[in-house]
Amino acid sequence: MKGRRLANALVILMLAGGQAAGPGCSDKEAGTVETWTIAEVIRDRAAELMAIPGVTGVAEGRTADDRVCLVIYVHTLTPALERDLPREVGGFPVVVEESGEIRPLGQG
């Protein structure tokens, strides 16, 4: 459990670090502001988010007021996940949804 908490904390620190570096923007070229797309955010951050125990997926979605958001799917929304998952990633708001186990849907 300790190892898992440490891994969680590391991932969350990495995410927080990414946000601190400039949510939604980059300063690659002085004097210009480059906005990240949600696709770029997913491409760059999906692996970190998927490494959090209990996270089953990430996707582009829409908030209730129709803003582009990052959806983080979790197997079960535990208090720990609720506390630890970021509220925004790369400048996009995060919506957390319970998915249960996602599995192939053949039957046998």
Place this chain on the structure above:
Amino acid sequence: MKRQSITRLASLLILTLALAGLFMFQGCSDSEVSPVSPASREADSLVREFGSLNPRLREVMTIQESYTPSLMSSPEVIGTATTFTEDGEPAVLILVTSEKAVTRMPANLDGARVEILLTDPIVAMKGRPGGGGGGGGVSHTAIQTPPIQLGCSGGWRHDLANGYCCGGTLGSLIQVGGQLRILSNYHVFEADIVNGGNGRSASTGDPIIQPALIDIGCNAASGQDVATLVVSRALPNSNVDASTANIISGMVDPGGAILEIGTLSSQTAGAFIGQAVKKSGRTTGLTRSSISGLNATISVAYENECAGGSAFTKTFTGQIVIKNKASKFLAGGDSGSLMVEDVTTNPRAVGLLFAGSSTTAIANPIDEVLNHFNATMVGN
């Protein structure tokens, strides 16, 4: 290759039957294990989960069994079962076919609470031997007179191992070069990659049958060969859970008609959030929903044969997410279904459905699937 998702009601009915069977055959030898259908497998699980640990459940089952003959003497009562109330208490469930019958049922039986479920006449189930069917009364699990329409039960002819049989949906028709092929999932057609429990693995040329073994008592002789498998091993290395089979001449509608959807457009459509979609599949028939997520990264675990061991976990990227509340859009056995835009005439394909949960369904974008096979959709 998964088990699950007959409805809760069906599960409980099976639980009742399964427990009855268990009591009847206690002490019998298990030296010969016959292949069983998924319903039996689910019942096994339920028995393990509830039956042996809950004395009150057994009491209510006894009450249910004692009253079943008198209840069933009413033509409006089509079944009984043991269920759980919302607060988790075992109760007797009575299935009736009319509103009037609801008011005539007792509130309790020998101290056991009674729940009433108003349902369709049982004749609807007769047309759906495997439990799958469309809202329009079309069976998606019955054997069809060739040429068959797709959106129906089907699978690898030898998909039987470890005492169980498996299957899914023959989803749609595509064209590769001049050849017409049925499109379904890797995990429906060719996920048997070890000799394991059946002494064979899926190979090019193997028959694809309709319906799937799960809908014909695991007996392939009761089905019909409609296509021959073209092994492509899309997983674990590519980003699509897809497989194809060359149609056998005369066995599949060459126009690619899908049950309750009809003929498609030969064009495809990109997914967008809020898009209305529908699909036609083995278990839930024709169902509708809407796109809730795009560009999804999702990890899915696969087995190495029917009821087999772990093969690999695949992380897909760029996937389509669809609302699937209570598995009403997509359930176990629907894998392989084609997701199309929800329009009446010649809908365009949007995705290949392959995974999900009780809240969420996942589809490969159809263009990525078609590109994988260098294929086009068959349609107008």
